[in-house]
Amino acid sequence: MSMNGALLEVRGLELGYGRSTVVEGLDLSVPEGAIVCLIGANGAGKTTVLRGLSGLIRARRGAVLFERTDLANKPAHRIARAGIAHAPEGRQIFGEMTVSENLAMGAYLSPSKAETARRREGALARFPRLAERMRQRAGLLSGGEQQMLAIARALMADPKLLLLDEPSMGLAPLFVDEIFRAIAALKAEGRTILLVEQNAHAALELADYAYVLETGKVSIEGPGRELLARPEIADAYLGG
Amino acid sequence: MLGQQIINGLVAGSAYALFALGLTLMFGVLGVVNLTYGFYFAVGAYLALLAAGAGAPIALALPLAAILAGLVAVVLDFLLLTRLRRTRAPELASLMVTLGATLFLYSAMSALLGSEIRRFPAGLLDNGAFALGAYRISVGQILIVGTAVLLSLGLVSLMGATRTGLAMRALAENSDASELMGVDTQAIMRRVSFLSGALGGAAGVLIGLEYNAIAPYMGEAMTLKGFAIIILGGLGNIGGALAAGLLVGVLEALTAGYVSSVYKEAVGFLLLVLTLWVRPQGLFGRPGARRA
Numbered sequence: 001m002s003m004n005g006a007l008l009e010v011r012g013l014e015l016g017y018g019r020s021t022v023v024e025g026l027d028l029s030v031p032e033g034a035i036v037c038l039i040g041a042n043g044a045g046k047t048t049v050l051r052g053l054s055g056l057i058r059a060r061r062g063a064v065l066f067e068r069t070d071l072a073n074k075p076a077h078r079i080a081r082a083g084i085a086h087a088p089e090g091r092q093i094f095g096e097m098t099v100s101e102n103l104a105m106g107a108y109l110s111p112s113k114a115e116t117a118r119r120r121e122g123a124l125a126r127f128p129r130l131a132e133r134m135r136q137r138a139g140l141l142s143g144g145e146q147q148m149l150a151i152a153r154a155l156m157a158d159p160k161l162l163l164l165d166e167p168s169m170g171l172a173p174l175f176v177d178e179i180f181r182a183i184a185a186l187k188a189e190g191r192t193i194l195l196v197e198q199n200a201h202a203a204l205e206l207a208d209y210a211y212v213l214e215t216g217k218v219s220i221e222g223p224g225r226e227l228l229a230r231p232e233i234a235d236a237y238l239g240g
Numbered sequence: 241m242l243g244q245q246i247i248n249g250l251v252a253g254s255a256y257a258l259f260a261l262g263l264t265l266m267f268g269v270l271g272v273v274n275l276t277y278g279f280y281f282a283v284g285a286y287l288a289l290l291a292a293g294a295g296a297p298i299a300l301a302l303p304l305a306a307i308l309a310g311l312v313a314v315v316l317d318f319l320l321l322t323r324l325r326r327t328r329a330p331e332l333a334s335l336m337v338t339l340g341a342t343l344f345l346y347s348a349m350s351a352l353l354g355s356e357i358r359r360f361p362a363g364l365l366d367n368g369a370f371a372l373g374a375y376r377i378s379v380g381q382i383l384i385v386g387t388a389v390l391l392s393l394g395l396v397s398l399m400g401a402t403r404t405g406l407a408m409r410a411l412a413e414n415s416d417a418s419e420l421m422g423v424d425t426q427a428i429m430r431r432v433s434f435l436s437g438a439l440g441g442a443a444g445v446l447i448g449l450e451y452n453a454i455a456p457y458m459g460e461a462m463t464l465k466g467f468a469i470i471i472l473g474g475l476g477n478i479g480g481a482l483a484a485g486l487l488v489g490v491l492e493a494l495t496a497g498y499v500s501s502v503y504k505e506a507v508g509f510l511l512l513v514l515t516l517w518v519r520p521q522g523l524f525g526r527p528g529a530r531r532a
Contacts, residue, residue: 056416076419085420092417094410105410108403109422157422 007032007192008053008161013062013072015045015052022048023216026062030161031208035183035193037224039200039237040213046196047089049213050163053194054086055079066161081109085159089166089196091150095139099130102138102149106156116156123152126182144175151182162186162193169198180206200237204228212237244375245497246490251381253489254388255446259462260469260481261392262439268476269412269432272324272334275342276316277440277466278459282346284309284441285448285458286353292364298449301364302387306442313437314430316341342460349456358454365449384446391442392482395435399478408432412476461505468512474525483524487511 008030015023023045030036038046051057053064055076064072071079080086085106094102103123107116124131127148133141138149147167154162167183168176180202186193187206197203204210207224212233220227227233263277284305291301320341324334366379399405407428410418415425447462448454469488473480488508496504515523 054420056419075424076416077422077424080420080422088417088420092414092420094413094417096413097406097409101406101409104406105418105421105423108407153421 006030007067008194009063009065010053011063011065013049013052013064014060015048015057016060017048017057021060021216023052023213025217027218028211030192030194032192033190034208035187035195035206037195037197037203037207037210038213039197039203039210041236042198043215044213045216046213047165048216050086050088050165050194050196053079054084054088054163056086056088080157083157083160084163085154085157085161086163087150087154087165087167089169091146093138093141093146093149093153095137097138098135099138099141099149100134102153103130103156106153109157115158119156119158123155126155126185127152144171144178147171147175147179148182151179155186160192162191164193164195166196166198168202176202200233201228204233241497245493247372247375247377247381249490249493250486251377251384251489252447252450252493253486254385255443255450256465256469256489257482257485258388258391258439258446259443260466260473260485261395261478262436262443263463263466264470264473264476264478264481265395265408265432265439266436267470269408270317270321270429271331271412271415272321273331273338274317274321274334275338275463276313276320276345277436278463279316279342279345279349280309280313280437280440280459281444281447281462282349282454282456282459283312284444285454286349286456287441288445288448289358289360289454292360298364298383302442302445305445306438309441309444310434310436310438313440314433317429317433346456346460353456355456359452360449360454380449384450387442387446391439395439396478398435404428404431465505465508468508472508472512472515472523474522477522477524480522480524484522 006029010026010028013023013026014021026049038049040046048057052059055071055074055078059072062072063070066082066084069082071082094105097105103120104116107119110116110119129145130148130152133145138146141149151164151167164183167179171179176199183193183195184206195203195207204224204227210221210224210227211218212220212227220233259281266274266277287305287308288301291304292298296304320337321334324337365383369376369378370382399408407418407423410421410423411425411428418425444459465488469484470481472488473484488511491507491511492504495507
């Protein structure tokens with residue numbers, strides 16, 4: 001899907017670690033208000049793509065156009081300032097800090113205290129479980145609660161684009177449902193999301209558009225529901 | 241006698257605590273073993289000496305020395321460690337680089353300023369003392385304790401109640417996640433270097449005042465003591481560093497008073513070894529907790 005006026009337009013992106021190239025010649029676009037999903041096997045490079053987009057690793061080649069400005073090779077804090085929030089793989093919450101302080105870190109760039117308070121209210125309305133745990137050390141939360149905190153923390157930035165990396169990984173089924181309900185709610189509110197998921201079925205159901213990544217390249221792309229119906233997708237990613 | 245020893249121990253201990261505070265901040269937030277820290281201690285003492293020699297009162301010499309020592313720390317951190325951080329070099333690399341740099345810096349300082357022991361000019365401090373019942377506490381000692389309390393409270397409230405402090409604690413835990421929140425981690429690292437260098441420099445001035453002896457290598461023994469204190473207190477634990485600093489100060493004074501001053505320097509390390517046998521996380525550390 002190449003679309004003029006997409007919020008995020010990635011062209012020819014190459015990423016890697018040391019001497020190994022993980023992602024090569026990646027083209028991808030995320031229109032405003034859409035949920036775009038990236039699926040693929042373990043090691044296909046999905047997490048690397050998100051790390052490249054948020055600046056945690058440097059792009060070797062290519063452009064990352066966000067609102068028509070190239071963010072490739074900008075440091076991560078500058079990319080955050082531009083309006084991209086990344087809830088990374090493994091949650092990466094600040095375990096030694098309280099839930100409340102984690103949310104405060106999410107709003108690090110917030111322009112005012114009133115705005116931060118408004119966002120905090122929104123985050124706690126979305127995840128009421130967190131409200132009961134505000135003074136607790138985040139490291140003591142359960143896995144599902146930590147994932148909610150990671151998403152809530154990213155939303156505290158009030159981002160124009162939200163990058164979610166494997167939000168359902170390692171969670172109990174009950175929490176998986178809750179996380180996907182939260183993502184569906186974000187979609188209904190018109191948030192723009194780039195979602196990386198191993199739970200391909202749930203992700204494709206939600207996605208307006210999806211890319212299948214195979215060894216660092218896009219092998220198939222199309223609207224989420226369309227991909228769900230394709231036999232080759234079902235065989236490889238939906239458990240047959 | 242006992243009470244007086246404890247008072248003297250608390251005075252020296254509060255300067256130790258201040259020194260350990262800067263060290264634990266540097267280690268906890270920057271995540272590197274930086275041996276140049278002892279150099280800032282000596283730099284602080286010498287700068288105060290120079291300022292006092294030029295006629296500055298202690299109220300000017302002390303903050304000036306601390307601020308300049310902080311700036312020296314920022315420059316040295318940038319020169320020595322930027323490259324290592326970028327390549328995510330192992331901790332042993334920073335240990336060796338800063339060890340080499342420290343040896344060089346001490347030698348250069350001795351060559352430049354001489355290695356003999358120097359003293360603050362007479363009359364820098366009021367010679368008076370206050371009586372607290374049977375005990376006496378000098379104006380110099382009050383200055384030491386007052387400065388240490390003020391700076392520790394300042395640091396604790398900075399870490400606990402400000403946006404910069406929050407970012408410092410976040411950085412101590414997870415540098416990538418901090419960047420994702422929009423924290424310019426390089427800028428925060430410079431502030432941490434400055435603060436820890438300034439704390440080390442201030443501690444150098446205070447210890448120089450307490451013992452009235454300043455020499456280039458004064459930072460070397462202090463660095464070892466500082467590491468013993470922050471390990472006792474639990475690495476990266478600010479409250480632990482303060483408490484362990486006071487404890488070591490008092491134990492040293494009691495050892496000097498009741499056993500022999502020969503063993504004074506060893507008592508902190510003895511305590512360290514005994515503690516690590518029983519509680520590997522330090523006296524105040526949480527098991528499994530890492531930093532700050």
